[in-house]
Amino acid sequence: MVGALNIMSETVVELCLELSEDDPFYQHKKKLLSCKGLGVKETVSLSGSLSQQLLNASLEKLLHFGRIANLDKVEVYFGDDACTPGGVYSVRNEVSALTWIFSLIPASSCKPQTLEAALREAVKVRVSEVVGAEGEEARVGDSHRCEKESRLVEWGQRNGVKTKLQITQIEGYGRGAIATEDLKFGDVALEIPISSLISEEYVYSSDMLPILEKIDGMTSETMMLLWTMREKHNHESRFKPYFDSLQESFCTGLSFGVDAVMVLDGTLLLDEIMQSKELLRERYDELIPLLSNHKNVFPPEMYTWEHYLWACELYYSNSMQIKFPDGKLRTCLIPVAGFLNHSIQPHIVKYGKVDVETSSLKFPLSRPCNKGEQCYLSYGNYSSSHLLTFYGFLPKGDNLYDIIPLDVDVIDDDDDDEDMESEYSWTTHMLRGTWLSSNHNIFHYGLPTPLLNYLRRAHGLVHHTETDLWENLEVEMGVLENLKSTFDDMMQNLGDADSVDGENVQWDVKLAMEFKERQRKIVSSILDSCSAGIEMVQKAIAKPPV
Template sequence: MVAFIQPLGRLYSISHCLKSLVIKSNFDTQTAYKKIRSILEIAKSSASTRALMEFDNPPPSDKAKETDDDFAIVLELSEDDLHFEKKKKLLQNKGFNPKEQVYLNSSSGPDWISTTLKVMLQIARIIQLDEVELYFGEDDACSSVEYYSPRNEVEALNSILLLLDISLSSVTCMQMNVLQELREAIIGMIRDFGEKNSVKTKILENHSCGKEECLLQWGENNGIRTRLQIAYVKGAGRGAIARENLNVGDIAVEIPVSTVISEELIRESNMFHILEKIDGISSETMLLLWSMKEKHNYNSKFKIYFNTLPKEFNTGLSFGIEAIMALDGTMLLEEIVQAKQHLQTQYDSLFPTLCNDHPDIFPWEVYTWEQFLWACELWYSNSMQVMFPDGKLRTCLIPIAGFLNHSIYPHILHYGKVDPATNSLKFCLSRPCSEGEQCFLSYGNFSSSHLLTFYGFLPQGDNPYDVIPMDFEAEQEDCTEGNPRLDRTTHMVRGTWLSNNHNIFYYGLPPPLLDYLRRAKNPMLQTKSLLQSNLENEMEVLGDLLSTFDGMMENLGETDPNDRENASWDVRLAEEFKDQQRRIVSSVLNSCHKGLRLVENELRKCMNEDTRD
């Protein structure tokens, strides 16, 4: 996403001990290439130096069993991980260390592969958790989490595969057999996971793809290699379809840097010397202004690419007034209004000044507000963040790869780093894609509100990143000066159907939120035992949540009975989004009601016991 929109704040209010509940969209930033990743490390005792790849001797108790074929893989949570402490705690709750050795012993029994992989996968899943997944990850030792999110699962399986591949190069023959067996099992798990979650694409045969084929030909002439073809697909414009069966690790598309639209181009243009003098202008904004003019340049190197771009993008930024009003009761209304206002302010700060001062370089008919909005939508919905060999992250438009649609079950997770050896971007598969199947990318771990605003669609399936963030502000006594101060904490909820744990003290709701509310009510309560005081506190917490979410549901109103089929594209999208919000809020309300019944039951038992005593 281009960096000229700031995160936007949104408001709700909660009664009782909490002063206010401010809801913010602070989990939507494009983190994929900025985030410091946890690394998985493998250890080998025979190596003279401890490097990324080492093998460890078995622990003393296992010494008797030590053979040439007894060896361990170490899965390590990097201390550089942004969430190191939380992940370490979660690992420890499940009985693992942040640096865990998993012994590979093929003679330990017929189930050694599934037992070993189960352990490795549990650890790898936690290491690969992102901020939202970690927040919702159950934190008690008893609940065994099967999986956190489709992205996390594919990421965790691929990280184990990478570990095995790294280690294959330096093992004995017997150890190689063991690793190969594990590797095949992992590939099988990735395939099974993909088959269970495959998204059926309807290809629209009656649409011609002449312009797209011209671009593929242009790509071939310019060194782009692709195993994808382009077709119109139902509900998503164009999409990229596998021409042949593609396996994990295969490259679906390879794009030389010379065919990428990035800030280098603006430096070569005649508008650079004017734009560079504008205070605080970002390279993304310069590039956006460049692209507005370049799409009319008949001699442009990228003319064929510009020819394939839609006339309209239909993102949330183009929502008309009726659609915006249809969002009433959701936080998205304010977000879209603010985003549009922000763009209008940006436009007004540049135009008509640039057109008046340099009419030959910035012709007014090219730099209208409508054209500016079109370019913003182009850059928001089609650009990718790319890490170049010089270590700089640049926002780029990437011909052909730009046809890849987004999915919650993506085939391609990592694509944003230029391979310095080939000076190209490689789009490698993290799960297989069969011939004729649509190949999907992950645009990032985005909520539906973000995807609607900046990309103009709502993804199919349960989006684990559809959260309702909640910022709590609680007044605290300042010990040193006796002045009250505001403590701000961020929590969130999402559809409680995504949780595995609906037992008492959990109810499918996020444990960190519940713990925070419990402590806010009664800082002395420490345990989740069935004591009367705990249960009474629990009733209050659930009661507060119930009244907050009841209010949200009331604000959302009833489903619009009007015929959606005949509604305009934007009103239909707004109504669909609102339905999703209702579903989330309704699931929270159900969980609170069920929770209250559970707690009441236990409280009754508690009181009966007291009267018997």
């Protein structure tokens, strides 16, 4: 997406918006924009003495465009089926759209009492309103400072780190970061100089490089992994306070024991964890023999399978992809920032690019965080299965990315209609908890429209206008019955709810039980929607509308 601010005069301002054709979901978003009466190119003009009513109308148009432009794959797929009456797709999307609009109006171009200044202020107000209505209560009560973590923060501050956060133990989260003062939208909660990032540059200046660069297929990420396994034990390391602050076990899904794995039987997560562990073990078994002739550089006691798995879990759960001034993306460990916990309603969503002017990595707030509240980061738009496998936790609240994928064959279509083209271009369809849908009426049922239309097409119904659907209720019945049959089998594979006392089991078994229960809830909601849909269609067949 592209946007530009044009100040035509003191009384006329234009915001030019454009949906980039490089967007991977360009056709889908173009269709959504069209449904809102918008094109892929729009201009919003502010002029004269702007009333509050006109300002709100201009912001609404910007928001309609910004929301759709900022939709990710899952949000595009579920589209307006998951949109609230107020037009909000998700808190993540709303904050991203508002942040994007805000970025189009740089503070340097805003003089007091100008149109652009009024619009910036309106965006700030809207951010507070949106999250104020759905914000997650995160105020911390009796927390205490952690000695190792405090020493790391002090080390960071001596090395140029600027922070408005305090590392604490937080009930239900473990370690986390709370705001030491009221932070507003746009405030920088944490700033870390580039010199304090742990990147591949340290490998390139070490005695490991001459050995590792001769190994075929050696990546910079693997080099970093091997460097970290040794550096952790280096008492003279510049980053000793950081390594001292790391836990001895990260307790991710990769460390699940046999009992936890057995609990996951019948879930897709079982395959994800087993495949990931097998792949890591294969890589380890291939790698270690290549290092065995260089024991002075790679001491065997530091390169055991247990140490390798620990390092992998560290990078999966704590590393970030950072864009450096030279344009390269590098995998880095970020001291202090690794203590920020993830939330489905984060305070910080825009980060990951080194500021050229300050040569630092900044973490600005996309929504306010009050003093004493936990400050959350977005790790990414991940499903609970991914977060459990690679980070070791399940997010609190409804995760919009907890989807069940259904692989399908792409339907060949000779129709040149762009709407039809986008409708059948999905190679993977998906479902999630139907309570997240805003439309449970006939022909919707809380189920995603792209999937329903794909199945209708597979049953021979090419066009899906409301008239077509009313005239082909038998097709609708077949679609719902087939979908219900699929998920009946899935529920049967999940089995009955576990009768084990969740409070008196190992951490991994407890997490596995909680994940499986979430899967049951999703599948159960899909089955309920199919059953309700079948009942609606049966009534319509028995008594068709006049």
